[in-house]
Amino acid sequence: LEKxxxxxPNREFIYDTFNEFSRKHPWVGQENIRPKSVAREMVETFQSFHDYIKEYDLERVEGLLLRYLSEVYKVLLQTIxxxxxxxxxxxxxxxLRTLLKDVDSSLVEEWENLRTPELAAQRAxxxxxxxxxREAEALARKEAERLQKQKIISLRNEVFRGMRFLYNADYANAALVFPRGDSSSTADELEAKMKEYFLDHSRLLIDMKARAAHFSQITELGENRYQLVQTLVDADEHNDWALTVEAEFTNGPKLNFLSLKSLN
Known part of the structure; x- marks a missing residue:
């Protein structure tokens, strides 16, 4: 076992070269060189760090291998x-640079920062x-989400304001909320539609249950334009009628225009 x-690899060349170098530079002779084939084998087989660890079951000494490869990289980069x-x-x-960076990019970056301070400043x-x-993007996304939420709340509130007028059979005011053409013709249309509705439905509901979000289907049609399909919830839970409107907003959450598209 001792043998x-x-x-x-290339042990004789390495030992002879080191001995010749140490004769001219005595300070390096304090510790003998130790040839090894780890980096050579990895380069020849083009293995990744994790592949090499797995092949030789080196999980317990990953840190040691990483430091060794880091030293090999530094020596090649600095001394040649x-x-x-x-x-x-x-x-x-x-x-070697790519291998180290894939495992721990800080090993490469710290060394390169020491060698090239101007590169470090540029990286910083x-x-x-x-x-x-990233921070500006996150803030913009958060603001867009807040604005979108405000628009949806504003749209649903306005629709239910009109629904309350329908509930109270106040078709003139309902027509002001849901205009289509001139207000009077829309009021007549709304009244006719609701009479048709009440032929098969005992009562229209506008309570908390009727205002549940799943009864409102909202689609974004374009910039600042939305469509809302609101289910008319009735006491018998037929829920087979819907009111469809299209809305236009300003660049903010203020509702600019609301138009009735259908009620059936």
Missing amino acids: IEYPK PEPAKTDELVAIIEY ADKKLKEDA
């Missing part, structure tokens, strides 16, 4: 002169712009 070793970086080596560096500025944009 068993882990793979050390730019003229010596071949296309193949640049591809390896980019592979970009991050601030993105955060501001």
Whole structure:
């Protein structure tokens, strides 16, 4: 067992090169170099971090492997002169960079920030712009939702104001809420329609139950335009008639125009 070793590719070249380097730089000779094939194998097989962990059951030492790969990336990036970086080596560096960034982007960003402070400043500025944009988008979305809710409430309230006039057989005022053509002809039409309604329905309800949201079907037709189909709830629960109106709003929640489309 003492003779068993882990793979050390190019061990002789690595040891000889290190020994030659340490003779000219004595401070590096305090600790011997330790060749290993982890990064080499990952590059050759183009494995992801999680694939490599899974293949060798390294779940317990994920952090150690991550630190090792981070050091390999830093060494390749920092110690090799730019003229010596071949296309193949640049591809390896980019592979390690992508691998590390997929696992923990902070490892790459912190190191690159140290190497290029101006890049760090630009990233910070970009991050601030993105955060501001997200915040502005969230506020705009929240305001749009609030405005939409106010429009729906305003529309339903106006429809039920007209429904109360129908309930009280006040067709002249109902026609003012639900105009179609001139008010008088609409009043006559509403009266005729409600007489037809009461042939088969004992009573129209406008209580809390009748005002439940599921009896109001609202469709957005376009910018500031809506259609509302309001079920006429009756005491016998036939609920087989509906009043259809179209509404137009200003840019705010104020109702600009409401028109009757059908009642049957």
